[in-house]
Amino acid sequence: MKKKIVIWGQNEKDEKILIGLELKDKESKVMLYTIDEASATEAVYKSLMNDWREGKEVTLPESTVVEERPLSLTEDFLPENIRTDRTDIITRAKAEWHFVVLSSKLYDMYQTEVDELKEKVENLSQYDDVVWAEMKTFWNKVQGQVRDRNLFREHANNLRKHTNTLFDTMKAMKDDLQKEFKEQSKSSYAEFTTMLDNIQEKLDKELGLKPIFEELKTIQNKFKDTKFTRDHGNKIWNRLDAYFKTVKDRKYGGNSGNTTDNPLSRIQRRYDGLMHAIGKMDSSINKDKRDLEYQKRRISETNGQLEQQLGQAKLMMIEERMNSKQEKLDDMLKTKEQLEKKIEKEKLNEEKRAKQVEVELAKQARKEEIAKEMSKAAQERDESKLAEQAEKVNEGKKRAPKKAAVVPPVTAETSTEEPVVETDIPQASTEVTSKEPKAEEVVVLDTEAPKVEATAPQVEESAGEEE
Numbered sequence: 001m002k003k004k005i006v007i008w009g010q011n012e013k014d015e016k017i018l019i020g021l022e023l024k025d026k027e028s029k030v031m032l033y034t035i036d037e038a039s040a041t042e043a044v045y046k047s048l049m050n051d052w053r054e055g056k057e058v059t060l061p062e063s064t065v066v067e068e069r070p071l072s073l074t075e076d077f078l079p080e081n082i083r084t085d086r087t088d089i090i091t092r093a094k095a096e097w098h099f100v101v102l103s104s105k106l107y108d109m110y111q112t113e114v115d116e117l118k119e120k121v122e123n124l125s126q127y128d129d130v131v132w133a134e135m136k137t138f139w140n141k142v143q144g145q146v147r148d149r150n151l152f153r154e155h156a157n158n159l160r161k162h163t164n165t166l167f168d169t170m171k172a173m174k175d176d177l178q179k180e181f182k183e184q185s186k187s188s189y190a191e192f193t194t195m196l197d198n199i200q201e202k203l204d205k206e207l208g209l210k211p212i213f214e215e216l217k218t219i220q221n222k223f224k225d226t227k228f229t230r231d232h233g234n235k236i237w238n239r240l241d242a243y244f245k246t247v248k249d250r251k252y253g254g255n256s257g258n259t260t261d262n263p264l265s266r267i268q269r270r271y272d273g274l275m276h277a278i279g280k281m282d283s284s285i286n287k288d289k290r291d292l293e294y295q296k297r298r299i300s301e302t303n304g305q306l307e308q309q310l311g312q313a314k315l316m317m318i319e320e321r322m323n324s325k326q327e328k329l330d331d332m333l334k335t336k337e338q339l340e341k342k343i344e345k346e347k348l349n350e351e352k353r354a355k356q357v358e359v360e361l362a363k364q365a366r367k368e369e370i371a372k373e374m375s376k377a378a379q380e381r382d383e384s385k386l387a388e389q390a391e392k393v394n395e396g397k398k399r400a401p402k403k404a405a406v407v408p409p410v411t412a413e414t415s416t417e418e419p420v421v422e423t424d425i426p427q428a429s430t431e432v433t434s435k436e437p438k439a440e441e442v443v444v445l446d447t448e449a450p451k452v453e454a455t456a457p458q459v460e461e462s463a464g465e466e467e
Contacts (some may be wrong), residue, residue, distance in 0.1 A: 003100065004053045005093055006045070009034075009084035016040075019084060020048055021077055023097045025104040030077050030097070032067040039063045071101060100152075105310045106145065107155040113138055114162045121166050127173035135170065139163050141317065150313070182229055189232040195219055196239050203243070209251050216243055264346040271339045274332060281329045288322045 003023040011017050011034070018040035020033035035044065039061035052058045069077055077090055084090065117138060120131050142163070146156045196219070202212050220240060228236065295318060299311035 002053060003097070004055075005089055006048045006053060007084050007086045007089055009078070009082055012081040017082070018045060018048070019078070019082065020052070021090075021093065023071070023093075023100060025097075025101045028071045028101050030069040030071050032069050032077065032079075033060065034065045034067075034082065035061055036063055071097060102309055102313060103151055103155070106313060107151060107159070109310070109314075110138075110142055110145075110151075110155075110159055111162075114159060114166075117166055118162070121169055124173065127170060127177040132170055132174075135163065135166060141321075144317065144320070181227065185227065185229040185232045188226050188228060189236065192219065192223065192226075192236045196236070196243065199243050203246060209247050213244075213247050213251075216240065216247065220244075262350075264343065264350055267339060267342050267346060271336070271343060274336055274339065278329065278332045278336065281325060281332060285322055285325050285329065288318055288325065292318045292322070 003025070005021045007019050007021075009017055009019045016037040018035040018037075020035070022031040022033070023029075024031060044061060047058050067079070069075075069079075077094060078084065117131070117135055120134075124131065142151070142156070142159050145151045151159075199212060199216065199219075223236060223240065292315065295311055295315050299308050299315070
């Protein structure tokens with residue numbers, strides 16, 4: 001965008017003159033140069049068109065009239081006594097140069113911020129996250145203006161150059177701090193490893209769980225107050241978490257460490273993280289609102305028009321930043337509503353699952369109860385059958401006739417031996433069987449007389465008479 005223009009015009013006497021206009025953006029002024037026709041030779045014209053407009057130094061004729069004009073959207077660059085046929089160039093220059101002045105003011109403001117950041121960085125003894133965050137915020141702001149084409153390329157490159165220098169300085173400080181931090185983390189890691197090895201020894205020896213649990217809590221609290229690298233921190237935390245689960249499992253039994261790994265707990269953790277992010281975003285928006293109110297107060301207290309316009313430009317930047325953050329916050333709030341619905345749904349599912357488990361347990365208990373009852377009934381039936389069979393056997397024994405003992409015929413050779421006695425046979429039974437017994441099969445014993453040779457024939461005759 002050119003800051004100098006050269007056109008032909010006429011003065012109040014209708015004499016042809018060469019007009020040169022130059023923007024002084026720092027002073028918000030326009031310099032008007034008029035050269036009469038006699039002095040405006042072709043060489044002078046070419047010198048102004050080719051050299052002067054490109055920023056090179058040229059020597060103007062001695063008759064050149066120089067006048068200072070204000071830069072205004074309402075007032076003309078040319079006085080009333082000077083006219084030109086190229087009013088379109090004048091009108092366009094008026095709009096463009098007004099933008100150039102505002103852009104230059106914006107660049108000056110950013111340059112002032114760069115100088116302030118440079119002073120802060122130079123006064124640092126070590127890396128500071130706060131200053132780094134301020135630099136990032138500043139550069140994001142500059143990039144936004146570059147994307148919106150509110151800064152000229154030359155100004156943007158200059159700001160980038162100075163900002164990168166500050167970033168390089170901060171990175172060097174950060175590297176030094178990181179080395180120191182790694183050494184400190186290494187030392188802390190060794191200390192915590194020793195403490196956790198001691199815990200492992202106590203668990204191996206199966207010492208009291210309550211003292212071990214209290215010791216783990218102490219280590220955990222100390223861990224929260226100690227800074228580690230990501231690798232060291234993860235290793236210590238994983239061991240600490242594993243020991244907590246081991247102690248709980250030994251104390252309460254079961255897989256106590258798996259109770260939190262369910263859909264509801266995962267959604268709840270995501271919800272908690274989102275609420276934390278929403279809080280930070282809301283705080284950031286409130287900070288922008290305070291900055292907005294501050295800029296509005298500054299505009300109301302500023303008398304200069306350009307200062308007010310610059311303030312309006314800053315207001316626009318803050319509002320754009322707020323709008324962008326508000327869009328992100330709106331998305332977060334929508335996600336929050338979705339997660340709340342999921343949490344309620346998962347709670348209902350948890351209740352359903354719990355009820356289902358209760359029903360399954362009740363069914364299982366009922367099945368076991370029925371199985372016990374069936375087993376008991378079967379056992380009772382078996383005992384009843386056994387009792388009936390035993391009773392039938394006993395009744396059968398009572399009805400069955402008693403068989404007499406079979407003894408060999410008594411001879412003279414065996415008369416001296418003790419006779420075989422069947423105590424179940426009655427001695428004086430008057431009943432007879434339907435079949436005639438033989439003398440060799442039935443013997444009536446006289447316990448008082450051991451000799452029985454003469455009794456056998458008598459029993460046979462008696463039995464025959466009774467028939």
